[in-house]
Amino acid sequence: MPALDYLDELEARTIFILREAFSCVSPLAMLWSIGKDSTALLWMVRKAFLGEVPFPVVLLDTGMEFEEVYAFRDRLVAEWNLPVANEACPPESTVDQTLPPAARHAARKTAGLRALIAREGYRGIILGIRRDEQAIRAKERIFSPRNADGSWDPRSQPPELWEYYAYDVPDGAHVRIHPLLHWTELDIWRYTLREQIPYVPLYLAKAGKRFRSLGESNITFPIASNADSLEKIIAELEVTRDPERAGRAMDSESEDAFERLRTTGYM
């Protein structure tokens, strides 16, 4: 028998993680940013649970997403019969005003997530982040416990041996579950192509520009590219040296911007 190929292996591991989360952490919800990663993850949720999505899928909505993103959401909710919930994020005036401007926009999502968890009492939140996206995320665990205020203490993370994860958190606290942590940007696109998973058309180049990473329309910028198909995106990524989140203003405003966002609870 031939062994699993590389994408099969990544997928099987993600499904294993999702099933562990569903068996051991309750109540549970998943964040869906409607970008390529969490949409591919949603596809694997359906695989893990045989066509069903057995927990709520939440969009942290700042009202500032691209129009194409909202349209894509509505289409997929109907096609995949998703148990979707929209969580309106609090206004920017309520977040830490010492953060740089773009990071302040992003911090609205942290506040929205905190409100959601407090209201619904979720003990587990599934997120589609990856380690290769960003140097701080590279230090994440697959099951990452958060304090009651949602904050992350990266200096005292629990051991994560083989596939034994930290499920138990004190009351009021929660665990972030990251089933895509071991995937790369290239893996996601190769998998999206292979599985024919739908995606927001903004990723494809139009008039020499495309979005490589999707955030709020006011703090996300397209990159120069002629990749107008998934095949071309993959070819482009195979040779690029530019970081994926180059178009995300919040990451690079100051040296510690992303670290500050994440330790206070950003995704």
Add this chain to the structure above:
Amino acid sequence: MKNVRIVMVGDVDAGKSTILGRLLVDLGLVTPAKLEELETSSSKRGVPIEYSFLLDAFQVERDQAITLDLTRIWVRTPDAEFVFVDAPGHRELIRNLLSGASEVDAAVMVVAADEGITLQTRRQALFLRWFGFANVLVAINKLDLAEDPRAAYNARAAEVTAFLDQLGMHPRAIVPVAARSGDGIVRPGPLTMWWTGPTLLDALGTLERAAVRTDGPLRFVVQDVYRRDGKRLIAGRVESGTLERGEFLTFWPLQTGARVLTIHQWPREVERAVAGSSVALELDARVFVDRGAVGSRATDAPELGHAAQTTVVWLGADPVRAGEALRMRLGTREIPVTLQKIEEAIDPDTLEPRETQELRSGDVGVVSLVARELIAADTHLAESSVGRFVLLRAGTIVAGGRIDAVVGHARGEGATNVVAMTSSVERRERTARNGHAGGVFWLTGLPSSGKSTVAMAVQRMLFERGRQVYVLDGDTLRTSLNVDLGFSDDDRSENVRRTAAVAGVFADAGFIVICALISPFAADRELARSAYPNAFHEIYVSCDLVTAEGRDVKGHYGRARRGELPHFTGVSSPYEVPQQPELLVDTASHRIEESASLLLEYIESHVRSR
């Protein structure tokens, strides 16, 4: 293109992050903008360009020039994709190294030429051996600090070879490098001109991804049971071997078995699933299977026992001593265990075993564990998750371990927890200790309907799962407690009342009590319920009279038909069929094993403590 995962080990200042930073820069994977940012961060802290900053993303890491937690770096060459896991060398952060090393194919050990093998390096090498690493590369770094790089390399290489030899480890290559200037990393440099062997990059190119064996013994680890369209689907992963549709699977440790009807890999059904696949199985019989079970072929099974000899790495902040009760996660099962004895610890200085009373954080030791339940484990199957485990203390992972041997089918002494049976113990405390709640499971049905047979089978299974369980059998009680009672309607009622009262006491004491009594009258059964109303379950063991009479285990039906038994239920006395039993077990159309599985599943779902 191959994809290989590699962990970096070495002492805190050996230069692991610098080697990776240099690899990225010299392979041209860092943009000019990023290099500029690096120069800015470096000069801000008054240091020459610091390549490790490419990895060390936290402010405090850059300020103190150390790596705090695991990070991952992706490196793409024309022939391969590498994922490097960079683990910090601090003793107190050993959990990070272990976390990193548990998911990779190979290790690169970095030894600084000016320091040689430190205690920290010895300790880390012990972990690598403990993990069973076959692929280890060594980089002798900081040759730029040596007066004679070649002599420095030769001396350190001899030292490393001798040391690893003691551990039974054989590095694939020992390469000379100077990470700060880049010599020997991607290409040779002035400091390594004398070297005729591979650069670090060349040596990395010889590593392969660890393949899981699709031809090994079959292991299917159960994660959960889902219900879809009235079907039960056993969700889990094939960890070793290949699972074929149609074959017979035995699930351990309960040894229930059934044939695989379909293998679901939504949206498809497949004929087979190889090692690594996450699938869901539909079985041809409704046998008891739940999270934690391990499926195998009957002939190629994991080992069974109540105790295990193990090698562990202790990670807990506080030390551990013999006698401590912990929880073990083995595959997808969580089992209460007691650490019975610390046989020895390995001294990282001498690599010799030494006697000890306790294991401290970072110690590797050989310990025996005794379980309260039957465990199924693998001792020589690297890819099986029931060959390795973690220990938990108060819900936190405090050790990683490998099963070296499974011992003793009999229950060990160390697992016995004695509970003082006084009113000063609350029910919830008993539940917490037992890991399950008490309850009364009242089996009612015609004579020879199978009540006692099912009750005994389920008692055995529950006992093997570490549950406190007892069967109160109607016939048996009539020889002791109820010896003064006959079969008149009044005596039958009193029989039920007394049995229910005893059952209630047992249940209150935390036991799962299975009562097997004909109890023909609905009113009596309602009375029985009132003896333990918060957890009483009426279970109708259903069997038509013809079938029951055909069995006539005790010859009673024959005697009743001949008029010798005047009040025999079903023949000369009525049986009131339960109108709304909590569970119906049909023994006429199901095998005993299936009926027992159904009841077991029902009981387990109703005594669960969380």
